[in-house]
Amino acid sequence: MILLGTAALLPFSSLQAQEVAQETAQAGGGLDEIIVTARKVEENLATAPIAVSVVSDRSIANLGLTSIDDFARQASGISFSQAFGRSSDRPVIRGQSNVLANVQFGVETGAAYFVDGIYYQGDLQAFDPEQLARVEIVKGPQSALYGRNTYAGAINFVTKDPTSTWTANIRASAAEYGEYVASGSISGPILGDALTFRAGGRYSEYGGQFTNQLTGKKVGQEQTKIGYLTIVARPSDDIKIRLRGEYSEQEDGPLALFLTGSALNNCSPGFRSNAFRQVGAPFFNNVPAPFGNTIGATNNNQYLCGAITPQPDNIRLNTDPVQTPFGVRDGTAFDGIQNKQFNASAIVDWDLGGSGFVLSSLTGYRKLLNRFGTDSDHSDAFFFFAGGPPPAATVEPTFANTNKKNFEDFSQELRLATPVNKPVRAMVGLYYYKQDFETVDLTFANPFDGEPLGSNLSQVATIENKAVFGLLAWDPLPGLTIQGELRYQEETKTLLDRASATSFFCAGEQANAAQFGFAGTCLPKGKWTGTDPRITINYTTPGGTLLYAVYARGRKPGGFNGTGGITANEPFYQEELAEGGEIGIKWSSQDRKVSVNATAYYNKLSGVQLTNSIIGTTGGALTSIVTNTGDARNQGFELELAAAPHPDIRANINISYVDAKFTSGCDADLFILNSGGLRVNFDTRNPPAAALPLCDITGKQLPLGSSYQVNGSFSWEPAITETLRLTTNLNFSLEDKKYIQTDNFAFVPGAFLLNARIGFRTASGIQVVAFGRNLTNEDAVPLATRWFDYRYGFAGRNIPAGQTFNGAPAAVETGAPRAFFAPLRRGRTFGVETIMRF
Template sequence: MFRRQDRHRGVRSERGDRLMIVGMRALLLAATLMTPATAMAQAVAAAETEGGVEEITVTARKVEEKLSSAPVAVSAISDKNIANLGLNSINDFAQQASGISFSQAFGRSSDRPVIRGQSNVLANVQFGVETGAAYFVDGVYWQGDLQGFDPEQLARVEIVKGPQSALYGRNTYAGAINFVTKDPTDTLSGSIRASVAEYGEYIASASLSGPIIGDKLTFRIGGRYQDYGGQYVNQLTGSKVGQEKTRVGYAMILAKPTDNLKIRLRGEYSEQNDGPLALFLQGSADNNCSPGFRSNFYRQSGVPFFGNVPATLGATPGAQNQNQYFCGPIQAQPNNVRLHTDPVQTPFGVRDGTAFDGIQNKQFNAQAIIDWDVAGSGWVISSMTGYRDLLNRFGTDSDHSDAFFYLAPGATPAVTVEPAFANTNRKNFKDFSQEIRIASPQDKPVRVMVGGYYYSQKFNQRDISFTSGATGDALGTNGSQVASIENKAIFGLAAWDISERLTVQGEIRYQEETKTLMDRASATSIFCAGEAGNAALFGFAGTCLAKGKWTGTDPRITVNYTTAGGTLFYAVYGQGRKPGGFNGTGGILAGNPTYQEEIVKGGEIGVKWTSPDRKLRINAAAYLNELSAVQLTNAIPSGTAINSIVVNTGDARTKGFELDMVAAPHRDIAITVNASYVDARFTNGCDADFFQLNSGGLRVNFDTRNPPATALPLCDITGKRLPLGSSVQVNGSFSWEPEIGNETRLTTNVNFSYEDKKFIQTDNLAYVPEAFIVNARVGVRFKGIQVVGFVRNLTNEDAAPLATRWFDFRYGATGRGLPPAASVTFNGAPTTIETGGPRAFFTALRRGRTFGIETVMRF
């Protein structure tokens, strides 16, 4: 990053409509009338002498700026707050920031952060399908999960909101999340942190930093060990679920051979070994709305196709349930975890339902960041290089139930045959990125920056079976994939200080993204796009389809004005995109082999104000975005597997406002409060599953992108909220650290997070309820040593963090009591009854109240 003088203040806002502006003004007025005991959830601390809110430097616009004067909506959480509040993961960070919702659905896998309501169901489950909010580490793009990242090495976390494609590039059409690590120090320093808590939780981390050659060559090394024994029990096996284990080691070298050259090298190796996921199935017997053919009542249990479905289910009241769906809140069922993830008694004897259980990640990443001020001229050439090598193994019983499905009727399956819907695979990712840019001196009234970017990812997936072991079956066999992503871009920036107080900045990026995919779902079901040289591996006699290529130009314009009193006003217009992609063989079966790119265009207005005594700071923003061809993912059963496909469901609009406040009324007190509201709704669209519910269980036999007028009323999702995001979020913290003796302080803090309900799908029928979380810490700190007792989730909130619409075949897979095919019509035309499995929901469990103790030593 290159440094920028504070007097140059920029802007990044969106086109807000009148409602949002009024809402923002009302919040600002209320905040001004409040006592200084309200504040925002960002870096908060008393000034060392006279008191006041802490000033944080951020790099949200690829330059170093003060958070209070950066014309961009960004929540920044400093290392001080990370330590004081005991934050450990991206989930914790999201609960202390505005405008972002984060929920675990697949354990520490397949992260799905939702910024300003822009979401994608099952993102990161299927290759090439992404959330729209990308991770970065020190500004280097990180394609993947970050839940195992060691927070002790962080200087701060920046959550940048709104379309960021112009500067940050791919997959940032909703925002960017940047983990900024600490630089090495030129004096010897270090830290040791250890904690122990209920449910077998142990965490230990350490770091050491210091000089190698004075301040010319310095180093930082560190590591972390984490072990969590799990809270919930698999009722089929008696074993715990949700266990987590992490080992991380990292090293960094910072070289400053001259005053004009800075070289920063960083490498990290990490391992994660997590147990079976803490998931339960709310089955189709609980369905309470939308009666129709896709219900248990019209399914026959005990048929040869699923001859091993528990016979008792056919006699239960649930088998008579004529409802196709569930409406209302999905409540946690901690005693309903029933997964075949270990050897258990089945109708075929003692069998194991999955060839691999849980999550295993082995990952190495490296970065090289170089900044060269050419001959001290102020012209800075920067190079940012990133590399990542990830081996991921994943396994779970994907029917999430006590049934033991085989698709081979009439014979006892061999011990080495996996049951149906066992989701076990091994994935390899190799990423490389390179960014080079040159920027003019930042102390001039006119500033420019130009750059180029290249990103490449190579990916392959193998099925893990009982016969293959952890290495997986060979590529080209069933369940394997080979794919790639290549992104090339050029970008630029120009800023002009029209006056001392008024600045205009324009950014633009042109990018090309190419994707290839070879996918073999079965011996006869093959998809191939691009990379014809590897076609023979997958059984192709000829060439593949053409590669998929998506191109586009994304601008962003910022205007900001600073008053004589230091209040910043800004406005931004921006555009972003998520590239299209391939659905593979699953998409062919569903009639959707490809999907289009998704585009967002929008703007925001914002204000940042700090009181003259620096004891209160308020940042607020209002925004409006228009989304076209929204990408949403559906899971469909196909043969022995579950295929995720992406459909461009329709267009949408998101609008809302955010208010971040921080106060330090006394040098020993720090208070933060964040509030956000988002109204994210479809403006048009047709959803196939919604049609099935409203039609009584008829199969869609038309193109949902262009539905006939007679079908539109039954599939229309206009006005429905986008799934996975909350409309209202409020969070904050209170810290009090009075001196109680010579060099001894009492440390106390409480932080809270409220999040409104989240709809699971576009139909807005089922949802996970609102959640209110309270965490508290109290202890003492003396001479660099701190001992703290803590409690997480003090009120034992059990609201499920997230649920996913699924299926339930336990009541049968063959129809019964259905009307003759010729008699089934829709608006007078012949149609077909939907024969897919009855709908259910698999749901993650939230960790309950947990007590622990932590010790930190710094020197």
């Protein structure tokens, strides 16, 4: 029986069924049978009419995959790169991206995470890969079935069910740069098949590869502790109850970030450059050449065109006390990342009286405490906006980014499905999601608990999503299925942003804010509603080839811009919509030794949420905000090839190409660069005719995503004796360059990564392997972020008077010169790993 839940009500779990199918396929030299739940129903990957890439537990173990970054490099159509260590995830599916996603609160990616089908808001980089049965990367608009924030796709982490027989595994590894990992799990019956459990945990640490030049200490350290428990109860043949809980702690050191300073800018001459800065502003810095404020001080270029190159000797972060002319100073009250997180879920599938009508309930809960700190000017400057003598040593510099955040999430989904073995099938469901969010500033006075809620730099926010959804499927002819899906949802957000001791963010509908510790009654609300359809038509030929076509619409939530948005007269930004379709084909040989999955797609993107640092104001530079200032489209194809010509050999290759470009839009920063440094004093959504050529982004590629990717793996496991096998595998990924912003001037280069493993595996379940990661020692930075360089001063100087534009007086942009910061990629690393399965 196949259900519209996360697991079928079978005598044994779907995972066990999949393992049996894999063993059978391997014995005959065929490809593994993979079961997916990408459409909320269990179905074979080879016959599911949807574009989904699957990373199985076998691939995770054999290839040594440990992170979402690794998973993305073994799938098609997804790009993932860490820019802020293990925080602020920004997965990009089919080129649909946003520069501020998960960096500025409320700005979200278009691809959401799910764990066992339950929505997961935020990052997902601290987990035990041993507990995963598979990772499903579902591509294209998925709002109809998956709901909020899946307008580009969904990433579903499916954890392993307990087993009805006793099993256990231990896994340990050690590698260069102080990397140690140990994990283990045990699974078995409590009351026979009626009550089973799986429990496990993982400890990992990484000592860091790069050094902070100011302190002489390593940066980029990571430590993770995880424990989890899954219990499955089957009180009868018709009911399955699955309870799961997980607790994790993450302690990471200062991030390995370097600054490509404005001294290296090489294009777009103009007033927003070092040559027009007021050197001698209130900051201290002693940066040596060529990155200091004496080298390049006359550079009149406003921007960097070309590749961001790695600079491991330019990590210069004030993350610890250092000697300065003002005495011993520390630039940050808290350094690194700390997460303490608890997740719980309860999933119930009930076949009502054995009728085939299935009632499913999915309940999720998460509580997360996050502390984050970094020296955000990414240099040894001590910069203060206040004039006069330097503040006391107990005052943080202006760009010390240190805060504490609390998240609490709850979700509930109910759905009723008709029998799946009928020519007409249906499902209806209800959904509710609520998130409460609080953040406060961490200071030297309060480096652990932070300043009181309601003080400067506090935020209180909520997200509430309600939805009703359903599907109707019909088989009018043998092999032909038509399925329609529809979701109506309402999303409400609130935000109270205290940006200074005297100012609040007030806009729209307001409610009492005193309950959050804030004076006054300023708690603005925004509400967005919408209906999203998805229609699939698929036909399976008599020979078993699957052909399908999909039409779908999806949406990414709107939100608030905070106090900066009020100043710019942009308090809200609206939803971003995606609408389009795809066609696909899936073919497998009769002996299951070769399979081909291919899809081509086109989507129209409306109201793309773009990042702007200055918009609609005659004041100075603003904190970055989001506006719906452009439209775009993405089109491309994906090809996945897999082969198992022999029981000892497995190979696959994935190729994807995406052409994601803007079809309209005006970017404020592009105007500044092309105008020679004039400030934007017009509405970028309706620019005057004379300004459009200077700000037009039509034809520009969407940032953060690459145009093409090629990846794959090859495994060979020949028998040496009856009880011993050699195990070898290679996996690689090649990814094109990624533009950093909508201007398409600066980019991070393409990268080629090669990993290998070789070892021995016994029939009793013991495996010892040696591995090498990044064997090519690829050093291309994975991602970069546009930033500022205050080491040359803040205020403008020597700017000619009487600037005009389009025959009218024009103000000069006097904000700090542009620069870029980026993380460093880990270099070639060797290690050993031992696995014992019982």
